Amino acid sequence: MAQQRRVQLSTQRPTSTVCVLGTELSLDVCGSAPKDAVTFHVQGTPGVKVYVVHDTQSIKMPSTVSRWPLAAGAEVLLSMDALSKDVGDEKVGFPISGRPVGCRTPLPAEVSLDADTTRSGTVSRTLLDKATWTWGPDGHGAILLVNCDRDDPTAKMLDNSDTAIRSYDDLKDMSQMVLRTRGPRTIFTGHRLILHIDYSDADKVGVFYGSNSAALEEYKHVLGGSKLAYTIKHSQHQEESIFYVEGLAFPDVDFSGLVAFHVTLLESSEKGLLEAPIFMDTVVFRMAPWIMTPNTAAPLEVFVCRWVLESQVPAHCVPDEVEFGYVQAPHKTFPVVFDSPRDRGLKDFPVKSILGPDFGYVARQAPEGSSSLDSFGNLEVSPPLTVQGKEYPLGRILIGSSFPRFGGRRMAKAVKDFLIAQKVQAPVELFSDWLAVGHVDEFLSFVPAPDRKGFRLLLASPSACYQLLKEKQEEGFGEAAMFHGRGRWKTGLSGLIFPFFLQNSCINWNRDILKRSLGLSEPDIIDIPQLFRGDTAHGAEAFFPDMVNMLVLGRHLGIPKPFGPQVGGQCCLEERVRALLEPLGLTCTFIDDYFSYHVLSGDVHCGTNVRRKPFAFKWWHMVP
Numbered sequence: 344m345a346q347q348r349r350v351q352l353s354t355q356r357p358t359s360t361v362c363v364l365g366t367e368l369s370l371d372v373c374g375s376a377p378k379d380a381v382t383f384h385v386q387g388t389p390g391v392k393v394y395v396v397h398d399t400q401s402i403k404m405p406s407t408v409s410r411w412p413l414a415a416g417a418e419v420l421l422s423m424d425a426l427s428k429d430v431g432d433e434k435v436g437f438p439i440s441g442r443p444v445g446c447r448t449p450l451p452a453e454v455s456l457d458a459d460t461t462r463s464g465t466v467s468r469t470l471l472d473k474a475t476w477t478w479g480p481d482g483h484g485a486i487l488l489v490n491c492d493r494d495d496p497t498a499k500m501l502d503n504s505d506t507a508i509r510s511y512d513d514l515k516d517m518s519q520m521v522l523r524t525r526g527p528r529t530i531f532t533g534h535r536l537i538l539h540i541d542y543s544d545a546d547k548v549g550v551f552y553g554s555n556s557a558a559l560e561e562y563k564h565v566l567g568g569s570k571l572a573y574t575i576k577h578s579q580h581q582e583e584s585i586f587y588v589e590g591l592a593f594p595d596v597d598f599s600g601l602v603a604f605h606v607t608l609l610e611s612s613e614k615g616l617l618e619a620p621i622f623m624d625t626v627v628f629r630m631a632p633w634i635m636t637p638n639t640a641a642p643l644e645v646f647v648c649r650w651v652l653e654s655q656v657p658a659h660c661v662p663d664e665v666e667f668g669y670v671q672a673p674h675k676t677f678p679v680v681f682d683s684p685r686d687r688g689l690k691d692f693p694v695k696s697i698l699g700p701d702f703g704y705v706a707r708q709a710p711e712g713s714s715s716l717d718s719f720g721n722l723e724v725s726p727p728l729t730v731q732g733k734e735y736p737l738g739r740i741l742i743g744s745s746f747p748r749f750g751g752r753r754m755a756k757a758v759k760d761f762l763i764a765q766k767v768q769a770p771v772e773l774f775s776d777w778l779a780v781g782h783v784d785e786f787l788s789f790v791p792a793p794d795r796k797g798f799r800l801l802l803a804s805p806s807a808c809y810q811l812l813k814e815k816q817e818e819g820f821g822e823a824a825m826f827h828g829r830g831r832w833k834t835g836l837s838g839l840i841f842p843f844f845l846q847n848s849c850i851n852w853n854r855d856i857l858k859r860s861l862g863l864s865e866p867d868i869i870d871i872p873q874l875f876r877g878d879t880a881h882g883a884e885a886f887f888p889d890m891v892n893m894l895v896l897g898r899h900l901g902i903p904k905p906f907g908p909q910v911g912g913q914c915c916l917e918e919r920v921r922a923l924l925e926p927l928g929l930t931c932t933f934i935d936d937y938f939s940y941h942v943l944s945g946d947v948h949c950g951t952n953v954r955r956k957p958f959a960f961k962w963w964h965m966v967p
Contacts, residue, residue, distance in 0.1 A: 452526030743775025779882030823908035
């Protein structure tokens with residue numbers, strides 16, 4: 344339905360007003376008629392479409408009816424499909440009972456605020472409802488990136504932390520918004536055009552305008568923060584004015600991610616009176632979410648604390664205090680590092696060493712204090728999957744928490760709220776507080792596979808380890824020792840079996856959650872032999888290097904070397920893992936991280952991080 348505006352008529356003098364293309368003027372028939380009037384007639388020049396609404400019927404003029412009874416509910420609607428060359432080209436006559444009532448002169452104008460609502464990467468005119476935003480492959484609505492990188496190497500903070508444009512690359516991170524104004528020049532000299540945002544959105548966005556100039560210094564900050572409205576000066580009236588919009592905030596618990604921009608045409612009928620709005624156009628953007636990539640995505644860069652697996656992937660230094668993801672709009676995609684609230688020696692590292700051109704940064708703080716569960720070894724994401732008909736094309740985030748009971752450690756509320764608010768990777772909460780460190784990467788991982796769902800879930804399994812050790816004991820290797828050349832534990836297999844078996848119940852609890860939440864069946868899960876040791880007071884730790892705590896680089900796996908019992912000159916744990924994973928086309932490389940990570944309560948995955956290739960799937964095509 345076209346935007347409609349009611350217009351009062353006058354018996355004293357002709358009245359003129361603006362008719363914006365695509366809108367309708369509703370003429371006040373009954374309220375403008377003299378007391379003794381009983382009929383009315385209306386006629387217009389060819390450029391004006393005139394409709395009479397009478398007795399619930401809408402009749403286009405001219406019609407066979409010369410005069411209409413002046414009855415309650417009678418209405419005259421005007422609209423225009425094209426601009427006139429000049430003011431006065433188009434008129435509407437409106438005699439009531441033979442007497443003229445304000446000869447109408449509609450001033451035709453076009454005012455339109457447009458963005459990339461079709462998600463094609465360019466701004467074009469569209470018939471889509473710009474004031475709404477919808478998900479799915481047939482959805483519509485513009486997308487905005489949080490401008491959280493640093494394109495100027497001399498700057499100290501994020502590009503969106505100030506109100507300046509420091510480089511042309513900075514503009515490329517922003518979304519264009521185009522204001523189109525056409526019509527006789529007289530219209531815009533007698534009216535005021537303002538671009539404005541809602542107060543609730545003012546701290547979420549920034550808008551820059553350069554008067555269509557190519558000079559960087561001409562771009563000024565016109566909206567955002569304390570600036571709620573910007574008047575388009577008469578000298579700036581052009582058929583197309585391009586504004587650049589940057590995002591300042593990711594979706595969060597108190598922010599849906601939607602922001603609205605409005606352009607309003609104002610007129611003042613008398614000098615000194617308040618201006619009245621006669622037309623408003625609105626366009627809505629959604630802030631692009633932060634998206635995490637799974638182990639099965641192709642690696643681009645490896646970030647490592649002390650060691651890196653030999654590969655063709657560039658390596659840098661960083662542990663599990665951060666997690667790599669990305670943001671994406673139709674016109675731009677760039678990686679964004681998510682900094683955890685738990686800083687252990689690398690508080691400034693992400694800003695000083697990672698933040699840069701087309702490499703963004705986001706962080707959340709924990710006012711209540713952080714725990715080990717806030718390190719991002721406790722943050723994983725599954726590959727794409729379908730659960731009972733519900734598609735998760737970007738996977739589901741997995742976070743560890745406490746068993747549902749009073750007390751225990753949980754991920755910081757600010758971090759959890761942030762992950763939920765992104766909408767596109769609906770988080771699943773697992774039970775990880777039974778572990779001393781408490782990270783989900785201590786008992787699970789994902790690896791690519793050529794069949795079924797395209798991946799396998801690896802779960803640490805004390806039960807599988809128990810069965811393997813019992814099997815080797817029965818084969819006569821009961822005195823084979825662990826940690827040959829690495830640890831002090833020299834007990835043979837016979838002394839290892841029973842103290843660790845009860846930990847399996849904690850992992851099985853998570854196994855059931857994962858099967859329900861990820862739509863998995865038993866053939867989608869591989870049990871990796873692993874033992875844990877500890878007690879209920881202090882939690883459990885991996886007894887030998889935790890093999891699921893691995894680095895996945897395509898089909899190459901960097902697995903902590905377990906230093907298991909030697910059977911026939913081979914580590915029986917390594918042999919079993921190779922037998923489980925190599926049939927999937929995976930290459931297993933066992934890495935000695937015993938002194939570099941394991942004795943410090945971590946393993947390979949804890950000390951590495953990987954920036955991976957973004958999903959081919961566009962997040963706006965999904966339905967959360």
